[in-house]
Each structure stands twice: as structure tokens, then as C-alpha cells.
Amino acid sequence: MTTAELEVTAVLDAVRDIVPTLRQNGLQAEQDRWVPEENLQLLHKAGVFRMATERQHGGFDASLAQQNAVLTEIARGCGSTAWVASVWLASSWVARGHNEQTRGEVFADPDVRVSGVFTPTATLTPTDGGYLLNGFWRFNTGCRGADWNGISAMRTLPDGTTDQVAMVVPMSELTIDDDWKVSSVAATGSATSRAKDVFVPAHRVQKLEVVMEGVGSRSEPGTTNRQYTLGEFAVAQSVSVYIGIARGAYELFLDRLPGRGITYTEWTDQSRHPLTQIQVATAASKITAAEALSAGVVELIQRRADEGVELTALEKAKVRGDSAYAMQLSREAVETLYNASGASAIMLSVPIQRFHRDIQGLSLHGLSLLTTNMELYGRAILGLDADGAF
Structure with missing residues (x-):
């Protein structure tokens, strides 16, 4: 591995270690309506906030795939914490499109938020x-x-x-x-x-167009190209949070399953019921499918960046469509698991209900709506004008 790869791997390993703490702090985070300071300090110590910073300013200049891997792990612990981290990384990425004087001011601290x-x-x-x-x-x-x-x-x-x-x-x-x-x-x-x-x-x-054009255009020699198209970068990056939430909900469901029966029935072990088996398998497959769609999108964006070629209109629409469908599959997986969790899952002390509400709320984001993105993708496939505001 190169030094840059080792640095990002260390970030990923550190984030995996703190997932239980992020999950434990979920209720406090929701009640305070803000990410707990402990979460922020742990992410800072792990190096998360310097992932989008250029190496010349002390950052890791992490690729889209590397950022997504880290954000997915954070979301396994807390969806809100992951969403904040994703916005801070994306907005730091946008700041790279400003002039040299402004970049020097913003990135005087490589861990800038x-x-x-x-x-x-x-x-x-x-x-x-x-x-x-x-x-x-x-x-x-x-x-x-x-x-x-x-x-x-x-x-x-x-x-x-x-x-x-x-x-x-x-x-x-x-x-x-x-x-x-x-x-x-x-x-x-x-x-x-x-x-x-x-x-x-x-x-x-x-x-605005000058900043957009400047984003990622100053990749340093010896590093992977970072000339991503901003709109597609932002959408493809946010998918990682949805997938991470789904992964977290899947783990929480399996953790709660042992010893649980089905109320008002003779089933004393829910895991023995064929419906539960189907629900778990369906959720697992949907998460895997979402991960595959996301990986394909990231590979396309990275390949075009390495080639120094802008995505075609159809490719941009494909990024939007496949990303939105990955988000939809992640949401459906969480819904399936939540619906199989029993009445006790509505307790605020049971984290899976928060994972369910969080992914429902994020799915209403304008850039995440399945209908909007499928319309755009369909128009591009059919050779129609697919231009959008973003």
C-alpha cells in the first residue's frame, strides 16, 4: 500500500472501532438535536474531517470510494452523525474550487468543518x-x-x-x-x-460555475485523479449514509432476535418462523444490491475522472438513477426489518426505530427522491432533455 492508502485505511479502522459508541450515543444525540461532542472528537481523532482536504494542506485527498467506505461505517453507528460528516466532507470538497487565497484561509486547519x-x-x-x-x-x-x-x-x-x-x-x-x-x-x-x-x-x-469547475481540478502528481463532477459526486457520496443505516439496522435486528418469540402465537423463537427467515434474507439481498449499485456508480465516476473526461448526460443521469435506487433499496431493507421487530421496537431506547425514522426522513431529500431521479434517468435513456437544476 502507498502512504496515502495506509492513511485512509487507518481512518477506516479507527471509525470501525467507534461504531458501538456512536450507536450508544444515538438517543442523546436525538434529544440534544445535535451530534454529541464525544462523537465529534472521536471522528476528529480518527482523521475523518481531513479526508477531503488536499495533501498540500495536510489532508488525505481521499477518493470518493474511500470517503464512502468511512461514511458507511459511521452510519452503522449513527445516521445523523454520518449525514453531518458527509455534508462537511462534501462542502470541504466544494471549497477546493475557490481561489488559492480562499483555500489557504479555509484549509489553514486540515480538519476544517x-x-x-x-x-x-x-x-x-x-x-x-x-x-x-x-x-x-x-x-x-x-x-x-x-x-x-x-x-x-x-x-x-x-x-x-x-x-x-x-x-x-x-x-x-x-x-x-x-x-x-x-x-x-x-x-x-x-x-x-x-x-x-x-x-x-x-x-x-x-x-458559481467557476467554483463548480474548479472542484477537484488540482490533483497532485502521484495521486488518483479527483476531477469529479460536483453534482454526481454529492449524490454518489450520500448513498453511503443510506447503506450504512441499513447495515446498522440489519445488525440491530439480528442482535435482538435471539430468545424473542412472536406474541399471541405458539412461536417461542421468532427465528424459526419462515416469514422471519424470508424477511432477513430479503433485507440482506436488498442491502447487497444497493452496495453493488453504489459501487458501480463510484467506479464510473472514478474512471471518468482518471481519464480526465466529463461524464456524458446519460452517464450523469445513470449516476442519479442508480444512486436513488440504491437509497430506495436501503430504505426498503430497514422497513422490512423494523416491521419484523415487534411492538417493543417503538421504544426510544431501542435504536432500530431511530434508524427507521432517520432513513425515512433522508429519503425525502430532494436529491434522493426516487421519482425525480427515475424521471431524469428515463428521459436521458429515451434521448430527451434531462437537464436539472443540480
Whole structure:
């Protein structure tokens, strides 16, 4: 193994070791509506937060496949913790698309935590040396523990027209609403963040397409190419969280099964019932199928990055479609296991109910919806316009 491969393997091994702790802290995380500090410190110590950082800034420059492997393990322990980690890694990845001065500021700490929202629900007004930022961003996952916030806004140009821009702002200069009160992934802390007359230096503001084009374009000699297309990278990365949640639910179900009977029947050992056997096998096969779809997507993205060739429209749509279907299979696997868990599974002290609620909530994410992604994929297969907003 190369030094880079050994570094990422060490991260993966360290994360596997802390899965029981992440799982144990799940109830506290949900009640606090934020990832416990113990979880964050364990991930920091493992090196998770420097996986998307370039090597020149002290990071591991981990590939999409390597990041996914780590995120899957985190999700086995806690879906919310994994979702926050995935957003921080993806947003750090986006920050790599900014200019050299901005990258130097953001990655002064290689373990930097960057949250991010692409929705341009804010305005930038020119002022001396930069801009004044005003607005808000909903669903800002991980903002409570982030160092920087990668956000989008509409900039007013001298001729009165506007364009969409991306920027990074210290999280300390923004405020956070206490509005993340939800029934799933509560610990992601995906609250609304706000800016009021926040000064943003001109060098930290770039046209959105410039940042998108710059992401991953500075791979260093001797490293695997990282010229991923941002939209496809973000979708393919998030699948790992769904698969990890499904894996965790599968393990939790099997752990609870010994000695359990089926209430109001003569079955004293649930594992002996043919229905339970079918349910377990079905869930296992769906998880395996989801992993295979995800692996195929990652291989395609990596192959095109290594070739220095952009994905075709059909390939981009395939990434969206196959990823969404992998998420759907993961959700179905958790539903099957939860439905076979008996009435005691509704207790907050029984983790499988939280895994069930978390994957249900994540499945409503706009980039995860099966119907939206299947429509896009189908249009591309049929040779129709499949352009989307992301």
C-alpha cells in the first residue's frame, strides 16, 4: 500500500472501532438535536474531517470510494452523525474550487468543518473591498459545529442585473435559528442560518460555475485523479449514509432476535418462523444490491475522472438513477426489518426505530427522491432533455 492508502485505511479502522459508541450515543444525540461532542472528537481523532482536504494542506485527498467506505461505517453507528460528516466532507470538497487565497484561509486547519447550502436565498451588495451579505439558508446541516459555511447568493452587478455566486463565510459571523425540531435525523442540527450585513471580502466570492469547475481540478502528481463532477459526486457520496443505516439496522435486528418469540402465537423463537427467515434474507439481498449499485456508480465516476473526461448526460443521469435506487433499496431493507421487530421496537431506547425514522426522513431529500431521479434517468435513456437544476 502507498502512504496515502495506509492513511485512509487507518481512518477506516479507527471509525470501525467507534461504531458501538456512536450507536450508544444515538438517543442523546436525538434529544440534544445535535451530534454529541464525544462523537465529534472521536471522528476528529480518527482523521475523518481531513479526508477531503488536499495533501498540500495536510489532508488525505481521499477518493470518493474511500470517503464512502468511512461514511458507511459511521452510519452503522449513527445516521445523523454520518449525514453531518458527509455534508462537511462534501462542502470541504466544494471549497477546493475557490481561489488559492480562499483555500489557504479555509484549509489553514486540515480538519476544517465546512457546512454548505446551494440555495441562493440571500443577496450580495457591493461595498468597499467586497460585499455585504444578507439572507438566510434553511436545512443547513452541521452549521452548529462548522468552522466555515459554503453558501450561495444572488449578487447585484453594477448594471443592475444579478448573477449567482458561491462564497465561504466564517460560521462565527452568522446566526443560527433554533428551528430544527423534526421527527428524523434530529441530531444533524440542520437549522436555518442567517446573515445580516456580513462583510465578505471580494476574494472569497466567485461565480458559481467557476467554483463548480474548479472542484477537484488540482490533483497532485502521484495521486488518483479527483476531477469529479460536483453534482454526481454529492449524490454518489450520500448513498453511503443510506447503506450504512441499513447495515446498522440489519445488525440491530439480528442482535435482538435471539430468545424473542412472536406474541399471541405458539412461536417461542421468532427465528424459526419462515416469514422471519424470508424477511432477513430479503433485507440482506436488498442491502447487497444497493452496495453493488453504489459501487458501480463510484467506479464510473472514478474512471471518468482518471481519464480526465466529463461524464456524458446519460452517464450523469445513470449516476442519479442508480444512486436513488440504491437509497430506495436501503430504505426498503430497514422497513422490512423494523416491521419484523415487534411492538417493543417503538421504544426510544431501542435504536432500530431511530434508524427507521432517520432513513425515512433522508429519503425525502430532494436529491434522493426516487421519482425525480427515475424521471431524469428515463428521459436521458429515451434521448430527451434531462437537464436539472443540480
